Amino acid sequence: xxxxxxxxxxxxxxxxAVLGNFRLVVTDTPALxxxxxxxxxxxxxxxxxxxxxxxxxxxxxxxxxxxEVMIGGTVGEVVESRNPQYAVGDKVxxxxxxxEYSVIDGKAPGALRKLGAGPFPLSYYLGAVGMPGVTAWYxxxxxxxxxxxxxxxxxxxxxxxxxxxxxxxxxRGCRVVGIxxxxxxxxxxxxxLGFDACIDHQRYGNEGKALAQALGQACPQGIDGCFxxxxxxxxxxxxxxxxxxxxxxxxGLIAGYDGAPQPLSNPALxxxxxxRIEGFIVSEHLEVWxxxxxxxxxxxxxxxxxxxxxxxxGLAAAPEAFLGLxxxxxxxxxLVQLI
Amino acid sequence: xxxxxxxxxxxxxxxxAVLGNFRLVVTDTPALxxxxxxxxxxxxxxxxxxxxxxxxxxxxxxxxxxxEVMIGGTVGEVVESRNPQYAVGDKVxxxxxxxEYSVIDGKAPGALRKLGAGPFPLSYYLGAVGMPGVTAWYxxxxxxxxxxxxxxxxxxxxxxxxxxxxxxxxxRGCRVVGIxxxxxxxxxxxxxLGFDACIDHQRYGNEGKALAQALGQACPQGIDGCFxxxxxxxxxxxxxxxxxxxxxxxxGLIAGYDGAPQPLSNPALxxxxxxRIEGFIVSEHLEVWxxxxxxxxxxxxxxxxxxxxxxxxGLAAAPEAFLGLxxxxxxxxxLVQLI
Numbered sequence: 001x002x003x004x005x006x007x008x009x010x011x012x013x014x015x016x017a018v019l020g021n022f023r024l025v026v027t028d029t030p031a032l033x034x035x036x037x038x039x040x041x042x043x044x045x046x047x048x049x050x051x052x053x054x055x056x057x058x059x060x061x062x063x064x065x066x067x068e069v070m071i072g073g074t075v076g077e078v079v080e081s082r083n084p085q086y087a088v089g090d091k092v093x094x095x096x097x098x099x100e101y102s103v104i105d106g107k108a109p110g111a112l113r114k115l116g117a118g119p120f121p122l123s124y125y126l127g128a129v130g131m132p133g134v135t136a137w138y139x140x141x142x143x144x145x146x147x148x149x150x151x152x153x154x155x156x157x158x159x160x161x162x163x164x165x166x167x168x169x170x171x172r173g174c175r176v177v178g179i180x181x182x183x184x185x186x187x188x189x190x191x192x193l194g195f196d197a198c199i200d201h202q203r204y205g206n207e208g209k210a211l212a213q214a215l216g217q218a219c220p221q222g223i224d225g226c227f228x229x230x231x232x233x234x235x236x237x238x239x240x241x242x243x244x245x246x247x248x249x250x251x252g253l254i255a256g257y258d259g260a261p262q263p264l265s266n267p268a269l270x271x272x273x274x275x276r277i278e279g280f281i282v283s284e285h286l287e288v289w290x291x292x293x294x295x296x297x298x299x300x301x302x303x304x305x306x307x308x309x310x311x312x313x314g315l316a317a318a319p320e321a322f323l324g325l326x327x328x329x330x331x332x333x334x335l336v337q338l339i
Numbered sequence: 340x341x342x343x344x345x346x347x348x349x350x351x352x353x354x355x356a357v358l359g360n361f362r363l364v365v366t367d368t369p370a371l372x373x374x375x376x377x378x379x380x381x382x383x384x385x386x387x388x389x390x391x392x393x394x395x396x397x398x399x400x401x402x403x404x405x406x407e408v409m410i411g412g413t414v415g416e417v418v419e420s421r422n423p424q425y426a427v428g429d430k431v432x433x434x435x436x437x438x439e440y441s442v443i444d445g446k447a448p449g450a451l452r453k454l455g456a457g458p459f460p461l462s463y464y465l466g467a468v469g470m471p472g473v474t475a476w477y478x479x480x481x482x483x484x485x486x487x488x489x490x491x492x493x494x495x496x497x498x499x500x501x502x503x504x505x506x507x508x509x510x511r512g513c514r515v516v517g518i519x520x521x522x523x524x525x526x527x528x529x530x531x532l533g534f535d536a537c538i539d540h541q542r543y544g545n546e547g548k549a550l551a552q553a554l555g556q557a558c559p560q561g562i563d564g565c566f567x568x569x570x571x572x573x574x575x576x577x578x579x580x581x582x583x584x585x586x587x588x589x590x591g592l593i594a595g596y597d598g599a600p601q602p603l604s605n606p607a608l609x610x611x612x613x614x615r616i617e618g619f620i621v622s623e624h625l626e627v628w629x630x631x632x633x634x635x636x637x638x639x640x641x642x643x644x645x646x647x648x649x650x651x652x653g654l655a656a657a658p659e660a661f662l663g664l665x666x667x668x669x670x671x672x673x674l675v676q677l678i
Contacts, residue, residue, distance in 0.1 A: 052611075231606065253607045263602035267570065268592045271618035272391075279610035 002040075002079075004029045005315045006069045006099040013054055017326065021054065022070070022319040035107045038080040041096050044315070044336040045073040045126035046322045047160075048229075048254050070098035070318075073131060075115065075122050076338075083107065091115040093125050098318050100338050119301045127333035128167075128307040129296045132160035135282040136227065137292035139249030140168050142285070143278050144225030148173030151219040153238055155179040156229035157186075158308060160333035161251065163193045164296060165227050167305035170194050171295075174225075177218045179211075179234060181328045188331070192306060201234055208265075211237035222246075230254050232262035239269045248277040254326065308332025341379075341418075343368045344654045345408045345438035352393055356665065360393065361409070361658040374446045377419040380435050383654070383675040384412040384465035385661045386499075387568075387593050409437035409657075412470060414454065414461050415677075422446065430454040432464050437657050439677050458640045466672035467506075467646040468635045471499035474621040475566065476631035478588030479507050481624070482617050483564030487512030490558040492577055494518040495568040496525075497647060499672035500590065502532045503635060504566050506644035509533050510634075513564075516557045518550075518573060520667045527670070531645060540573055547604075550576035561585075569593050571601035578608045587616040593665065647671025 003026055010023035032038060053064040053071065064071060074096030078086045083106035086092070093113045096102035104111050115125055127133065136154075146152055146169065154165045157178025166189070169176040178189045178198035189198035197218040204211040215223065215237060222243035228235050231253030242248070253262065270277065299305035310330040312321035318336045325334045342365055349362035371377060392403040392410065403410060413435030417425045422445035425431070432452045435441035443450050454464055466472065475493075485491055485508065493504045496517025505528070508515040517528045517537035528537035536557040543550040554562065554576060561582035567574050570592035581587070592601065609616065638644035649669040651660035657675045664673045 235606075250606075250610050253610055261605045261607050263604050264606040265602050266600045267574075267589075267603040268600050270616060271589050271592055274618045274620055274623070276615065276617040277609060278615040279613045281613055284613070 001028050001031065002101060003027070004099055004101045006097075007315060007318055008067055008069055009054060009064045011066065012056060017051060017054060017323060019319050019323065024316055029101045030103060032080060032082045032103065035083050035105055037078050037083050037086045037092075037104050037106045037112070039074070039076045039092055039094060039096055039102050039104055039112070040079045041074040041076040041100055041102065041338045043075050043123045043126055043311075044096070044098060044318060044338060045130070046318065046325050046334040046336065047072070047132070048252050048325065050322065051326055071095060072097050073126050074102065075125050076102075081106075086112070086114075091117075091122060093130070098315065100315055118297060123309060123311075123333075123335055124300055124307070126335060127160040127309065128164045128305050129293060129300050131282060132333065133164040133296040133305075134289055134292040135251055136161045136165035137168055137296065138280060138282050138285055138288055139227045139251055140165055140172075140225070141292075142288065143249035143280065144227065144247045146172055146174050146225050149175070150224035151175040151177065151221055152225040152227065153177045153179065153215065153219065153223050154227040154229070155234050155238075156252075156254065156328075157189045157195060157198055158193065158332055159229065159330070160307060161227070161229060162189075163307040163332065164305060166193050166195050167299045168295070171299065171304070175219065175221075177215070177223075179230070179238075185331060188308065192308070194304070206233050208233045208237040208240070212240040215241045225249070227251060228253075233265075236265045239264075239266065239273075239275070242269070242273055242275055244273050246273060246275045248275060250277055250279040254328075310334050312336045314338070340367050340370065341440060342366070343438055343440045345436075346654060346657055347406055347408055348393060348403050350405065351395060356390060356393060356662060358658050358662065363655055368440045369442060371419060371421045371442065374422050374444060376417050376422050376425045376431075376443050376445045376451070378413070378415045378431055378433060378435055378441050378443055378451070379418045380413040380415040380439055380441065380677045382414050382462045382465055382650075383435070383437060383657060383677060384469075385657065385664050385673040385675065386411070386471070387591050387664065389661065390665055410434060411436050412465050413441065414464050415441075420445070425451070425453075430456070430461060432469070437654065439654055457636060462648060462650075462672075462674055463639055463646065465674060466499040466648065467503045467644050468632060468639050470621060471672065472503040472635040473628055473631040474590055475500045475504035476507055476635065477619060477621050477624055477627055478566045478590055479504055479511075479564070480631075481627065482588035482619065483566065483586045485511055485513050485564050488514070489563035490514040490516065490560055491564040491566065492516045492518065492554065492558065492562050493566040493568070494573050494577075495591075495593065495667075496528045496534060496537055497532065497671055498568065498669070499646060500566070500568060501528075502646040502671065503644060505532050505534050506638045507634070510638065510643070514558065514560075516554070516562075518569070518577075524670060527647065531647070533643070545572050547572045547576040547579070551579040554580045564588070566590060567592075572604075575604045578603075578605065578612075578614070581608070581612055581614055583612050585612060585614045587614060589616055589618040649673050651675045653677070
């Protein structure tokens with residue numbers, strides 16, 4: 001019965017999330033019931049959606065309960081099993097949460113997925129070859145649906161979603177332009193992630209018109225599709241450069257997660273340019289996961305998708321790493337290594 | 340060679356459009372060249388899209404040139420013809436503009452459409468059984484695509500588009516709720532146009548939450564589809580009541596036509612509710628017109644679509660009637676009778 005560090009939601013944010021919203025507790029892992037397995041987590045995934053769960057009130061998912069372990073995706077190894085389908089040593093993906101161990105009902109459909117020994121690190125299953133990768137795939141393939149030669153833009157370009165988006169868009173013959181915060185991220189996007197160009201939004205200090213001008217230079221034929229992770233003034237600037245019949249896959253609005261909602265300044269552009277904007281949640285489209293994961297795994301296996309990771313060490317570091325993610329301080333997929 | 344009163348765009352609006360933007364001129368109709376016909380207009384259509392054309396700068400259509408006759412749809416009668424396909428006395432629909440007569444090249448594809456003697460007035464071809472009707476059809480059928488039992492909402496409910504929308508939605512088994520300005524329009528919408536309910540937005544004085552509450556009472560199962568003609572705070576209120584996977588057909592943003600753009604206050608709702616919002620221009624979807632006009636004609640012929648019309652008398656009255664349309668002073672389809 002190993003001791004288990006856990007991070008629970010202690011109280012809800014008022015405005016920006018702070019370290020004091022979280023609390024570290026230590027418990028013993030309970031004895032397993034029939035059908036259960038005990039998983040030791042190697043990596044915990046930190047993702048922007050978690051900020052939404054910290055709020056009360058209606059969202060697309062239930063709020064995180066106070067006093068309970070923060071939810072989150074994990075990869076790990078079965079260390080004890082009372083389920084014949086799982087053997088000690090199996091590598092598994094699950095929603096283990098912000099803790100070192102989780103007890104999982106192996107009979108619940110979809111609760112655990114056994115992972116093959118891919119030609120890439122286990123952590124990729126939380127990023128490029130996991131939920132964020134499938135998110136990029138759905139938005140690109142099902143909403144933007146580009147033709148070869150289209151220009152597509154993604155904000156938060158060096159994040160887990162953005163790097164997968166770039167590889168998927170290049171594989172379809174698109175020009176792919178990123179938006180990221182800082183010169184180093186932009187350099188990395190072009191040199192390592194395969195972006196045709198990447199624009200540093202920090203150079204434009206919330207000046208939408210200047211950012212729109214830079215987008216115009218990076219996309220001389222205009223923008224046909226946008227995968228939007230950020231919102232606010234960045235989305236406003238992208239909309240100024242969209243072509244007629246442009247498609248915007250709305251995946252996140254990180255600019256508005258942590259405080260006041262950010263308006264869309266000029267929705268008349270949606271009409272003038274006959275654009276379509278569509279919000280989606282990848283977990284509602286399970287039918288595409290096998291096809292998406294197959295392509296993402298192949299891209300990662302062949303080196304065409306080499307996502308950057310930022311790895312915090314130890315569970316206690318998770319809250320600070322998460323706040324950094326909300327502020328864009330991570331560089332690539334944000335993980336916490338637990339072992 | 341009859342004398343022809345015409346209204347030209349004299350200068351562009353700065354902010355709100357005013358009477359001084361227009362100028363009435365009188366010319367002689369020119370002698371016809373081979374292939375041309377002279378049409379005497381019975382009715383001129385006034386439509387919100389014309390306000391966009393008065394501005395300079397990029398929109399979905401070229402700006403109206405200064406000093407030229409304002410564009411606009413017309414129904415009328417051929418009074419002289421040098422084209423064997425058109426005989427004197429033929430009733431025709433065209434884009435004759437804000438003038439009493441137009442000279443049309445009968446050979447240009449789509450320039451004129453001969454009208455049958457339907458079981459309804461000629462003016463309907465400019466409204467319910469014309470472009471506004473097809474606009475309602477496209478937004479409802481192709482974007483909202485409702486199932487029977489869905490709740491759908493339309494703003495500017497008693498206008499040409501709104502009244503057609505109501506008849507089309509009822510024919511599909513939807514609950515259809517209107518938004519209009521003033522108690523009289525709302526009464527008319529329910530008693531004459533077949534709306535299940537109609538909300539008077541003037542009662543809520545730009546208070547989005549109060550309007551959203553009224554929408555919640557009118558749509559106890561939430562809103563599945565919205566046909567948006569107005570935008571601004573009214574669209575914000577509708578979005579608060581939309582169901583997951585709701586569809587918004589964006590046809591007009593009359594709230595922002597005449598002055599500052601109106602933001603969309605909370606685009607995060609698009610994500611939280613996985614909504615789709617899509618702008619469209621009905622003239623880009625000519626493939627649907629025959630099917631749409633057939634249904635609209637049948638609804639009008641059987642009395643299930645009885646649109647209200649507001650008819651100004653004489654060409655000189657057009658500018659003031661148009662400004663009234665932008666301010667919602669019309670009641671139903673705004674026309675100018677010229678004969």
